[in-house]
Amino acid sequence: MTMGLIEPAWYRDPQWLQREHEQLFGCCWIFAGLLFELDGNGHRVMTIGATEIIVQRDSGGRPRAFLNVCSHRHAQLSPIGLHGGPLRCPYHGWVYDRAGVPVGIPQPQAFAAVTADPQAHRLTEFACEAAGQFVFVRLSEQGPSLADYLGDEYAFLSRASSGSDRVLDEFEAPVSANWKVIIENALEGYHVPAVHGQTFMQVDGMQRGIEVPVDVFDHPLHSSMTHAAAPAWLARFDRSMAPKIGRWPWRFDHYTHHHVFPNLTVTSFLGYSFHVQRFDPIDATSTRVHSRTLGAPFEGQTEVGAKLIERIYADGHAFTHRVFDEDGAICRRVQAGLAQARRRAVLGDGLEQRVAHFQRAYAQIMADATGAERGCAADAQRGKI
Numbered sequence: 001m002t003m004g005l006i007e008p009a010w011y012r013d014p015q016w017l018q019r020e021h022e023q024l025f026g027c028c029w030i031f032a033g034l035l036f037e038l039d040g041n042g043h044r045v046m047t048i049g050a051t052e053i054i055v056q057r058d059s060g061g062r063p064r065a066f067l068n069v070c071s072h073r074h075a076q077l078s079p080i081g082l083h084g085g086p087l088r089c090p091y092h093g094w095v096y097d098r099a100g101v102p103v104g105i106p107q108p109q110a111f112a113a114v115t116a117d118p119q120a121h122r123l124t125e126f127a128c129e130a131a132g133q134f135v136f137v138r139l140s141e142q143g144p145s146l147a148d149y150l151g152d153e154y155a156f157l158s159r160a161s162s163g164s165d166r167v168l169d170e171f172e173a174p175v176s177a178n179w180k181v182i183i184e185n186a187l188e189g190y191h192v193p194a195v196h197g198q199t200f201m202q203v204d205g206m207q208r209g210i211e212v213p214v215d216v217f218d219h220p221l222h223s224s225m226t227h228a229a230a231p232a233w234l235a236r237f238d239r240s241m242a243p244k245i246g247r248w249p250w251r252f253d254h255y256t257h258h259h260v261f262p263n264l265t266v267t268s269f270l271g272y273s274f275h276v277q278r279f280d281p282i283d284a285t286s287t288r289v290h291s292r293t294l295g296a297p298f299e300g301q302t303e304v305g306a307k308l309i310e311r312i313y314a315d316g317h318a319f320t321h322r323v324f325d326e327d328g329a330i331c332r333r334v335q336a337g338l339a340q341a342r343r344r345a346v347l348g349d350g351l352e353q354r355v356a357h358f359q360r361a362y363a364q365i366m367a368d369a370t371g372a373e374r375g376c377a378a379d380a381q382r383g384k385i
Contacts, residue, residue, distance in 0.1 A: 004345035005359040011178040011338045017284045018050075024262055024365050025049030029129075029136040029149045031264040031278050033082075034292075035063060036133055036165065041085050045078045047280060048139055053126060054078060054087065055135060058098040065128035065137040066100045071121045087123075100125055132161025133294075134276075151219040153260050160266065160274050163249040164294035168273065169317040172290045173324070177331035179263060179279045179287040180362070181338070185331055186257075186265050186277075187223070187354035189213065195330050196323060215354055221261035221361045223354045226254045229270070245309050246301030248272050259354065261361050272296050273313065275320060285335055291324065293317065 010016045025048055032055045033044045043056035045068055052068035054077065068077050075091035087096040088104075095104030100123035108115045127138040129146035134157045136146050147154045175182060185191065216224045229237075234253055250271040257267045263279040276292045295313065298305075347356045 001349055002347045002356055004347055004356075005363040006180065007344060008338050008341035011180055011335070012284055014284045017281060019366070020281070021049035021051075024362075025139070026051075027138070027140045027143060028262055028365070029138045029143075029146055030262075031260065031276075032065065032128070032135045032137045034133045034164075034167075034276075034294075035130055035135055037082060037167075038063065038135075042082065043078065043087060044082045045080050047080070048137060049281075051139060052076070052080070053137055053139075054123075055128065055137065056087070056098060063128045063130050063135045064099065065126040067124035067126070069124065070094055071102060071123060077123075096123060132158035133164055134161065149221075150260065151222065153219070153222050153224075153258060156224070156258060157260075157266070159250055160268070160271075163271055163296035164274050165297050166295050167292050168295040168313055169293040169320065170291065171321070172288060173328075174282060175287050175289055175328045175331055176285065177287060177328075177335040178285055178338070179281040181331050181334050182279050182287050182289065182327070183259070183263065183265075183358060184355045185327055185334070187259055187358055188352045190348060190351045191330065195326050217353075217357050220364070222259060223357045224256060224258040225354065226256045228254045241305075241308060244302045244305030245272070246298040246305055248296040248298050250296075259358065261358070262365075272298075272309070273316065285339075289324070291320065293320065 030048045032046060032048070032053070035057070037044060038055065038057045041056075043054050045052060045054050047053070054066045054068050056064060056066075058064050069075070070077055070089040070091065072089065072092055072094050075089050077087050077089055077096075086098075087100075088094070093104070093106045094102050097103045101118050102114060102121055103118065105111055105114060114121050127141075127143070129136055131146060131150060131154045138146075138149075143149070150157070213225050213227045216226075248271060252268075252271050255267070255269045257265065259265050265277045265279075266274055268274045273296060274294045276294060278290045280288045280290065282288050293313075293316065298309065301309070347353075347359075
């Protein structure tokens with residue numbers, strides 16, 4: 001048993017969330033979307049912490065990220081969401097190219113300095129890189145490359161991208177809980193029997209037993225878990241279904257759950273689809289969950305196999321929505337308790353070690369927030385908690 005590192009107030013205090021915006025979301029690489037969503041003239045607008053950004057691909061196909069503010073008179077360029085077409089300011093009609101440079105200005109004679117040197121009036125740009133299809137943005141000017149930040153997760157996301165060529169299911173929904181509550185809920189299976197008795201507990205194909213899940217903590221920020229498929233179930237699958245479904249780019253024989261700090265999770269069973277979720281704070285006590293299920297291409301698939309995988313995908317979407325509802329309900333109960341809580345959480349050894357790992361990473365990132373937190377982070381590094 002270990003004591004948690006996050007004070008209850010840090011799950012509910014608006015001023016503490018502002019510190020997170022500055023010291024965590026403002027410094028870490030944050031997942032922003034998928035490259036294939038930005039094909040053509042597409043662009044996505046989203047928030048990172050309290051900052052609205054635009055992500056699009058330049059003429060060379062490289063992802064670029066810009067502040068969602070017109071260089072002219074500060075209008076918001078585009079609303080939150082995925083859009084087609086070039087960036088055009090709704091206020092005065094300024095148009096920007098794929099590199100954020102103003103290239104279309106009504107009555108240009110009034111803006112001689114801009115037309116003479118449009119590069120000087122580019123949109124404010126942020127660091128933007130991709131691991132395979134997964135696009136990340138870093139708001140701070142200084143920091144590690146994406147590959148250095150991700151460590152082994154860079155290779156995982158790149159390889160997962162080879163099996164992801166389209167979005168099969170997508171939804172966004174608010175949850176009345178702090179973003180850390182939802183992340184921590186995603187990082188442990190201890191709650192599954194009580195919360196998911198009619199969903200996860202009924203899943204066929206997974207090995208049973210507390211010793212089966214294997215956690216990986218090779219990086220100080222990120223973690224992952226694998227849960228092997230039951231051998232008898234896997235043999236039946238390979239004998240009766242796999243020959244019809246065909247081959248997909250990355251086949252593995254387990255369920256895997258990856259957490260990329262701070263707010264991205266990627267999960268998959270066998271690799272024929274990947275479930276991608278980002279958790280964005282709306283305010284101190286509510287979070288917007290953006291969920292995508294990515295599908296893989298198949299080779300050697302029969303007509304019967306196409307119908308089988310379509311049914312598997314449909315069942316998976318329904319399952320995902322049911323589990324989301326169950327998790328949302330229990331996270332709301334946790335947030336209700338945190339409104340009154342006075343002591344830090346107690347974390348079970350061997351059951352909630354990924355939660356403890358997340359809290360250590362969080363404490364380290366937020367170490368400059370308060371003197372008390374600096375001491376807490378130091379204790380964590382020394383292995384005292």
